[in-house]
Amino acid sequence: MNDVLNGLYEVVLDRRDHPQEGSYTCYLFEKGLDKILKKCGEECSEVIIAAKNGKNEETEEEICDLIYHLLVMMAQQDIPLARIEEILEARRQKIGNLKQFHESDHNT
Numbered sequence: 001m002n003d004v005l006n007g008l009y010e011v012v013l014d015r016r017d018h019p020q021e022g023s024y025t026c027y028l029f030e031k032g033l034d035k036i037l038k039k040c041g042e043e044c045s046e047v048i049i050a051a052k053n054g055k056n057e058e059t060e061e062e063i064c065d066l067i068y069h070l071l072v073m074m075a076q077q078d079i080p081l082a083r084i085e086e087i088l089e090a091r092r093q094k095i096g097n098l099k100q101f102h103e104s105d106h107n108t
Ligand SMILES: N=c1c2ncn([C@@H]3O[C@H](COP(=O)(O)OP(=O)(O)OP(=O)(O)O)[C@@H](O)[C@H]3O)c2ncn1[C@@H]1O[C@H](COP(=O)(O)O)[C@@H](O)[C@H]1O
Pocket: 008, 011, 015, 022, 023, 024, 025, 026, 039, 064, 065, 068
């Protein structure tokens, strides 16, 4: 999953830095932040509706649309994907440590 996300983010960064004809990603960068944020909001709502309707295949597709548009927003804001990975990893370790602490507390 990390490789796929990193690969996609590289493409998005490349589109941002090298505009080209016919690219939807370039179209979003050209339109600017408000358009990118509007798409993030729309895609988020579509994920919610698909999940609420219990349609897993549709939900999966909408999640992909949302992740793609979030990556475009991150590129527009100069947020490295590595920073998100770092934060998630720190939380995983912190929460894992807290659970271990509580478990050992209960066992004593
Ligand atoms: N992952 C995606 C991806 N996911 C969704 N989309 C586009 O997001 C749009 C969402 O559809 P909508 O109907 O909501 O929007 P729309 O009506 O087409 O456009 P709007 O006028 O609403 O902005 C579609 O045009 C999809 O093609 C994506 N476009 C590109 N990518 C990736 O980006 C790479 C580069 O794409 P280009 O920049 O187009 O070369 C591709 O190879 C893909 O890997």
